[in-house]
Amino acid sequence: MILKVKKLREDAKLPEYAHHGDAGFDIYGMEHIEIKPGERKMIPTGLSFEVPEGHVMLVWDKSGLAKNFGLHNLAGVIDSGFRGEVNILIINHGSEVHVFEKHDKIAQALIQKVERVEFEEVDGLSETLRGGGGWGSTGKK
Numbered sequence: 575m576i577l578k579v580k581k582l583r584e585d586a587k588l589p590e591y592a593h594h595g596d597a598g599f600d601i602y603g604m605e606h607i608e609i610k611p612g613e614r615k616m617i618p619t620g621l622s623f624e625v626p627e628g629h630v631m632l633v634w635d636k637s638g639l640a641k642n643f644g645l646h647n648l649a650g651v652i653d654s655g656f657r658g659e660v661n662i663l664i665i666n667h668g669s670e671v672h673v674f675e676k677h678d679k680i681a682q683a684l685i686q687k688v689e690r691v692e693f694e695e696v697d698g699l700s701e702t703l704r705g706g707g708g709w710g711s712t713g714k715k
Contacts, residue, residue, distance in 0.1 A: 578624035586620025598682030644668030
């Protein structure tokens with residue numbers, strides 16, 4: 575598959591896979607940005623994408639940023655019809671200010687197929703062993 579990417583700024587960095595076989599490709603920020611604990615900031619990428627119809631681009635956390643600094647991405651669905659700049663919204667759940675420099679890795683993204691569904695209202699759903707159990711219903715182990 576070819577994913578068309580448009581640089582909206584000449585100095586924007588194109589996404590790339592860190593390793594052969596990786597599912598997610600890295601996305602880079604375009605600015606020096608400081609995020610204080612509890613704060614949310616939008617980080618521009620300087621890029622727009624042409625996600626093929628029938629697919630979606632899902633933006634996910636970088637595991638190291640989440641584990642080491644408590645940084646989490648918010649609102650990561652890029653629909654196939656969107657052609658604007660992709661900005662990454664990050665919240666700092668950590669206890670220290672985090673600084674991103676220009677061209678730092680800020681997120682990873684995956685391209686996935688999606689199914690369009692039709693909605694059918696029904697009076698009941700099929701029974702399963704789990705039923706309505708959730709929120710820890712399968713136990714601690």
